Amino acid sequence: MGGMRAAGDLVARMQMTRGMRLREAKDYVAGKLGVTPFDLSDPVVMTDVRNEHGFGRIHSYAISQPWQANQIEAKFNIARVLDVPINCVEKFKERTTPGGAR
Amino acid sequence: MTNEARVPTRMGDGTFARLTRSEIRADLVAGSEAAVKRAKVPPLTDEELDHLLDIYASPARFTGVDVGDEIILSCDGTGMKTHATRIQDLQSYEQWMGADLLELCVGDYSLKVVRTILAYEAQYMHDALLATVAPLQYGVMPNLGLYSKPDGPCDNWNELLPLGKIAEAKAAQEEALEMAVLDMVHLADSQYEAGADAIDWDTTGASGDPEFLAALRATAIIRKKYPDLGVQLGMAGEFVLGMHGQLEYEGVRLAGLWPKEQLLLAQQAGATMFGPVVNVNTGKSCAWNIARAIALVKPCMEVATIPVHMNAGMGVGAVPMFVHAPADAVCRAAKSCVDLLHVDGL
Numbered sequence: 332m333g334g335m336r337a338a339g340d341l342v343a344r345m346q347m348t349r350g351m352r353l354r355e356a357k358d359y360v361a362g363k364l365g366v367t368p369f370d371l372s373d374p375v376v377m378t379d380v381r382n383e384h385g386f387g388r389i390h391s392y393a394i395s396q397p398w399q400a401n402q403i404e405a406k407f408n409i410a411r412v413l414d415v416p417i418n419c420v421e422k423f424k425e426r427t428t429p430g431g432a433r
Numbered sequence: 434m435t436n437e438a439r440v441p442t443r444m445g446d447g448t449f450a451r452l453t454r455s456e457i458r459a460d461l462v463a464g465s466e467a468a469v470k471r472a473k474v475p476p477l478t479d480e481e482l483d484h485l486l487d488i489y490a491s492p493a494r495f496t497g498v499d500v501g502d503e504i505i506l507s508c509d510g511t512g513m514k515t516h517a518t519r520i521q522d523l524q525s526y527e528q529w530m531g532a533d534l535l536e537l538c539v540g541d542y543s544l545k546v547v548r549t550i551l552a553y554e555a556q557y558m559h560d561a562l563l564a565t566v567a568p569l570q571y572g573v574m575p576n577l578g579l580y581s582k583p584d585g586p587c588d589n590w591n592e593l594l595p596l597g598k599i600a601e602a603k604a605a606q607e608e609a610l611e612m613a614v615l616d617m618v619h620l621a622d623s624q625y626e627a628g629a630d631a632i633d634w635d636t637t638g639a640s641g642d643p644e645f646l647a648a649l650r651a652t653a654i655i656r657k658k659y660p661d662l663g664v665q666l667g668m669a670g671e672f673v674l675g676m677h678g679q680l681e682y683e684g685v686r687l688a689g690l691w692p693k694e695q696l697l698l699a700q701q702a703g704a705t706m707f708g709p710v711v712n713v714n715t716g717k718s719c720a721w722n723i724a725r726a727i728a729l730v731k732p733c734m735e736v737a738t739i740p741v742h743m744n745a746g747m748g749v750g751a752v753p754m755f756v757h758a759p760a761d762a763v764c765r766a767a768k769s770c771v772d773l774l775h776v777d778g779l
Contacts, residue, residue, distance in 0.1 A: 419628030
């Protein structure tokens with residue numbers, strides 16, 4: 332599904348951690364993002380959607396946008412918008428809370 | 434002599450052959466029949482065979498699924514340090530190759546190797562997760578053989594069996610599988626604490642039924658401990674070898690299981706993704722191999738409640754046994770699996 336070029340990473344996350352079949356995972360992600368399952372594989376649509384939600388993007392020196400969320404920041408946004416627990420996001424919160432880091 | 438045009442088509446070892454459309458169809462039928470004979474599965478229908486024929490008799494260099502039918506690719510080994518640091522490799526896959534998910538692993542991709550460096554791997558996973566977006570799993574092969582002498586502490590059952598020491602061989606395998614279960618759980622403990630999204634048991638069953646049992650038991654323990662940690666269970670072969678022969682999981686004997694029964698147990702154990710394997714016969718055409726593969730895996734799709742990611746790589750899933758798999762063969766196998774099996778991924 333093209334990974335971060337489109338919504339492949341988002342659908343993959345629903346399969347990997349929630350055990351959703353492909354159709355269910357696509358419907359879930361599409362529903363949360365307000366697009367159709369068909370749109371999820373389209374980089375032309377999903378680039379704008381990813382920018383809107385801060386889901387991280389493919390980088391290029393020609394179109395670098397350093398003010399946008401990326402990497403762990405993007406995963407915070409993904410967890411919130413898709414309403415799915417992301418382990419490293421939870422760990423990040425624990426470790427940055429006073430007394431949380433061990 | 435025939436006037437039929439010949440098209441270039443791959444053999445299971447990757448070499449080109451030039452077959453007529455009729456010859457390719459004959460191979461497809463034969464591949465389907467081979468699956469029926471071995472695994473007692475239903476044969477492919479005429480419509481399915483004709484669809485495969487259109488794919489495999491095409492002279493096009495590349496083919497693909499229909500727009501909108503795209504699936505998830507769960508590529509293993511994307512963070513193995515091939516051309517840069519492992520984190521840079523992961524970022525390359527994410528940024529340049531559009532990977533749907535990523536996998537951190539070591540070059541010696543075995544469970545017993547990793548057990549002595551758990552802390553280092555957890556640290557690396559922690560750091561990698563800060564620098565990537567796509568879901569990131571940690572992958573190992575259970576590779577139970579490494580638990581036997583001279584690499585491990587258990588007696589070597591592969592040496593005991595030819596000597597007729599069956600009881601001793603079984604005892605050695607039972608000892609090894611207990612160790613492997615503990616190590617798998619310890620690995621999951623450390624990777625969960627690091628923040629990993631999932632664990633991948635790759636080539637499960639390479640050492641036969643004790644290895645499959647170890648993976649099932651470990652999966653059940655891990656999924657109960659960490660309900661949000663995914664577990665991907667990918668097989669090594671189409672058929673669980675009965676190296677022990679009498680091991681069971683929840684009352685089901687493991688030796689001799691085909692993909693459908695393997696999937697049912699993986700689901701029961703709590704796996705979140707399952708990867709069936711069909712081994713390539715390098716002496717047959719890829720057309721023969723894909724027909725056999727689809728016939729063997731089709732029963733899985735009728736009972737799947739978790740994503741099924743058919744293994745389509747070097748020597749499996751009708752992809753030639755060659756280190757750099759030719760794209761024309763890979764794309765044909767992929768399209769066939771998507772169109773006919775409706776797999777959730779590859």
